[in-house]
Amino acid sequence: MKTRVRKITSILIVAFFCSVFFSACMGKKGEQPEEKTVTLQPLTGIVVMPTVMAEKALNSACKGISTSGSVTGFVDGVIGAELGKDNKVHIVTEGQLDALLTDAVGGRLAQMKALGAKLNANAVLEVTVTRFHERDGSDLSVNSPASAAFEMVLTHVDTGRVLWAASFDETQEALSSNLFTLGKVKSRGFKWITVEELVRQGLKERLVDCPYLQK
Numbered sequence: 001m002k003t004r005v006r007k008i009t010s011i012l013i014v015a016f017f018c019s020v021f022f023s024a025c026m027g028k029k030g031e032q033p034e035e036k037t038v039t040l041q042p043l044t045g046i047v048v049m050p051t052v053m054a055e056k057a058l059n060s061a062c063k064g065i066s067t068s069g070s071v072t073g074f075v076d077g078v079i080g081a082e083l084g085k086d087n088k089v090h091i092v093t094e095g096q097l098d099a100l101l102t103d104a105v106g107g108r109l110a111q112m113k114a115l116g117a118k119l120n121a122n123a124v125l126e127v128t129v130t131r132f133h134e135r136d137g138s139d140l141s142v143n144s145p146a147s148a149a150f151e152m153v154l155t156h157v158d159t160g161r162v163l164w165a166a167s168f169d170e171t172q173e174a175l176s177s178n179l180f181t182l183g184k185v186k187s188r189g190f191k192w193i194t195v196e197e198l199v200r201q202g203l204k205e206r207l208v209d210c211p212y213l214q215k
Helices: 002-030 068-083 094-100 108-119 179-187 195-209
Strands: 046-048 089-091 123-133 142-144 147-156 162-171
Touching (some): 046 108, 068 123
């Protein structure tokens, strides 16, 4: 008899806490979050600098098939394909950069101002690749997966203020290791992708999120 009473009491306690929990959840659901208005700095144009590669960003799997120059060229190509049709975006190569800054003096910000003045732009986008590790394996199995990281910074050349910044840092995971990656794994065809594919996806995601690059 006592055991039965205890069971009934336990059930009632659990039911009580469940009702309180769901009531709180429903209350929160009805609350409207405050909308924050973000004021964007008016831009005449954006200069995209050549991609920079950090030291020791390549792993042993990349050496021999990838060099710093080929990686930065790949990243510049992806960015060019995504932003090349935007009239306000000026994508600058290494050769063009040297020619444009022949008479520029001063530090980094002074060079940005000189570059902006020549291209009718008042913002500069810089991209730095800090890790570019190729997978060790194939589409079906790997000893180590692709891994990449990069940073993107958009600077206002007149003030030196950072208008927008984003980073990407991912090492591909197996679905069995993290069930929350199901959507991402599905979009990648349930296979182990290359580091180029990983970086391309990351760049596209970050560029879409930049409010200054939205049409």
